[in-house]
Amino acid sequence: MTSKKVYIASTSMVRVGRYFTKSYKELAFDVVSELFGTSRLGDLNNLDYVIVSNVFSDSMLDQLDISAILAQELGLTPKPALRVETGESSGLTAIAQAYALIRAGLASSVLVIGVEKCSEYPTTVVNKHLTKLLDYEVESIYGFTLVNEVALLMKKYMREYGYSREDMSSWSVKMHSNAVKNPYAQLRFTVTKEQVVSSQVLSEPVRQFDSFPISDGAAAVLITSNENLIVGDDCLEVEAVYQATASQLNLRDELLELPATKHLLSKLLNKCKFDIGDAVMEVHDSYSILGYLVVEELGLARRGKAPETINDLNNVNLSGGLKARGHPIGATGVYQVAEVFKILTSGLGDVRRKAMWGLIHSMSALDVNSVGIVVRRCS
Amino acid sequence: MKLSIPRFWRRRFDYYSIKITECLDCGRKSYPRRSICVYCKSRNVRTVTSAGVGEVVAYTLSYYRIEGEEENTPKIVALIRLDEGPIIIGEVVDVDKSEVREGLRVEGVLRKLKSEDPGGLIYYGFKFRPLIRDR
Ligand SMILES: [Zn+2]
Numbered sequence: 011m012t013s014k015k016v017y018i019a020s021t022s023m024v025r026v027g028r029y030f031t032k033s034y035k036e037l038a039f040d041v042v043s044e045l046f047g048t049s050r051l052g053d054l055n056n057l058d059y060v061i062v063s064n065v066f067s068d069s070m071l072d073q074l075d076i077s078a079i080l081a082q083e084l085g086l087t088p089k090p091a092l093r094v095e096t097g098e099s100s101g102l103t104a105i106a107q108a109y110a111l112i113r114a115g116l117a118s119s120v121l122v123i124g125v126e127k128c129s130e131y132p133t134t135v136v137n138k139h140l141t142k143l144l145d146y147e148v149e150s151i152y153g154f155t156l157v158n159e160v161a162l163l164m165k166k167y168m169r170e171y172g173y174s175r176e177d178m179s180s181w182s183v184k185m186h187s188n189a190v191k192n193p194y195a196q197l198r199f200t201v202t203k204e205q206v207v208s209s210q211v212l213s214e215p216v217r218q219f220d221s222f223p224i225s226d227g228a229a230a231v232l233i234t235s236n237e238n239l240i241v242g243d244d245c246l247e248v249e250a251v252y253q254a255t256a257s258q259l260n261l262r263d264e265l266l267e268l269p270a271t272k273h274l275l276s277k278l279l280n281k282c283k284f285d286i287g288d289a290v291m292e293v294h295d296s297y298s299i300l301g302y303l304v305v306e307e308l309g310l311a312r313r314g315k316a317p318e319t320i321n322d323l324n325n326v327n328l329s330g331g332l333k334a335r336g337h338p339i340g341a342t343g344v345y346q347v348a349e350v351f352k353i354l355t356s357g358l359g360d361v362r363r364k365a366m367w368g369l370i371h372s373m374s375a376l377d378v379n380s381v382g383i384v385v386r387r388c389s
Numbered sequence: 390m391k392l393s394i395p396r397f398w399r400r401r402f403d404y405y406s407i408k409i410t411e412c413l414d415c416g417r418k419s420y421p422r423r424s425i426c427v428y429c430k431s432r433n434v435r436t437v438t439s440a441g442v443g444e445v446v447a448y449t450l451s452y453y454r455i456e457g458e459e460e461n462t463p464k465i466v467a468l469i470r471l472d473e474g475p476i477i478i479g480e481v482v483d484v485d486k487s488e489v490r491e492g493l494r495v496e497g498v499l500r501k502l503k504s505e506d507p508g509g510l511i512y513y514g515f516k517f518r519p520l521i522r523d524r
Contacts, residue, residue, distance in 0.1 A: 161449035213451040
């Protein structure tokens with residue numbers, strides 16, 4: 011079997027935010043229309059598969075089989091469609107599955123749609139659905155949620171490395187300053203360390219400004235092995251894709267490491283030889299402490315040093331990250347891919363880098379189901 | 390009806406006591422009860438009932454608001470190392486937030502987890518309070 015090259019040929023996004031006047035169908039329609047308008051996809055003949063990434067359709071939209079409903083709504087029938095769900099990493103899993111279909115020769119072009127609509131209900135209801143990211147029978151039934159585990163981790167990190175609460179705020183400050191330049195970001199304003207440390211406590215020491223906002227969003231990516239669908243120089247090749255799972259927090263011997271992320275990064279970086287310091291990266295930072303730990307797993311900072319070095323890192327989360335671009339749960343991984351695509355090609359707004367390599371990382375909860383993808387600019 | 394009788398009932402011994410997994414191959418103990426050892430993946434394991442006593446390894450005071458959990462907010466959530474060895478995540482009750490600390494000795498106590506008031510099902514399960522009696 012010849013090994014097929016897999017390309018990211020086109021991407022589109024709506025600005026992450028709260029769309030009280032639009033449904034998930036309208037958001038998906040907007041991004042798919044833009045993608046059809048700007049790509050060379052033309053009619054449906056060039057499309058083989060539709061993959062929808064969405065986490066809360068049954069919880070918040072009373073909808074199962076959202077991929078069929080969207081295929082109907084967007085005029086994509088009779089193309090095969092399916093939904094993927096791996097918690098918060100669903101979006102990048104969808105991209106990984108598109109890659110797998112193409113590599114297996116079962117499709118030459120796959121449309122990946124990430125869509126999530128969290129603003130339909132008040133925050134307490136969204137929070138209830140977010141508790142489902144943990145194991146219901148042993149964790150959520152007791153009323154525990156991800157932010158509690160994140161708080162335990164953050165406290166341990168601060169104790170271990172001697173950081174104050176204010177020291178830990180540099181991630182949020184950096185992400186907000188990045189988001190100001192991203193036209194698709196939800197929180198396009200700067201914050202100060204003082205604002206972070208005086209924001210509402212979620213689970214001490216974690217505060218509101220350490221956390222992602224509640225977001226709606228939709229993004230679409232065209233993955234293909236068909237070189238005719240590449241527009242000009244706007245093209246990335248997918249070099250490698252890895253995924254990994256890990257045990258929950260209380261079973262880990264090393265609390266301040268991210269086991270699934272560590273596992274997949276070692277495989278990714280073993281396969282693709284490039285200088286990570288020169289790559290453009292989008293990583294999962296649902297909470298600031300997780301951003302620090304990912305940066306340390308990537309080797310961009312030594313263990314315990316990320317809060318001191320993040321301010322100098324100018325190739326990580328140029329979008330603003332989950333913290334400030336926003337976190338439309340099932341759509342987030344698709345956004346990350348679209349952002350790296352734009353940064354390396356025509357620009358994310360004015361944010362553009364000459365780099366050859368990109369790395370996208372996503373995880374669910376405390377790194378229990380994680381995905382990493384390495385991409386390379388075609389020209 | 391939000392709560393499920395069969396779903397809870399079949400795990401009643403997991404909720405009304407603390408069951409841990411002991412690996413007969415590598416010797417490590419882990420929570421929760423499973424049919425595999427999470428560390429060496431062996432299926433040669435047995436279930437052991439914990440005495441329910443341990444100490445707080447780390448804790449957080451949670452104000453995070455979850456629909457249906459309003460009555461029980463804020464709450465103290467902790468990692469607790471059971472005397473048998475494994476770490477469990479548990480809620481610490483019957484303690485002022487100024488008194489909870491790392492190293493605090495705690496014991497399991499049966500408490501209400503969720504209910505369908507009025508007149509509905511009630512789920513009970515273990516929480517932890519400061520150790521008040523010698524064993
Ligand atoms: Zn074992």
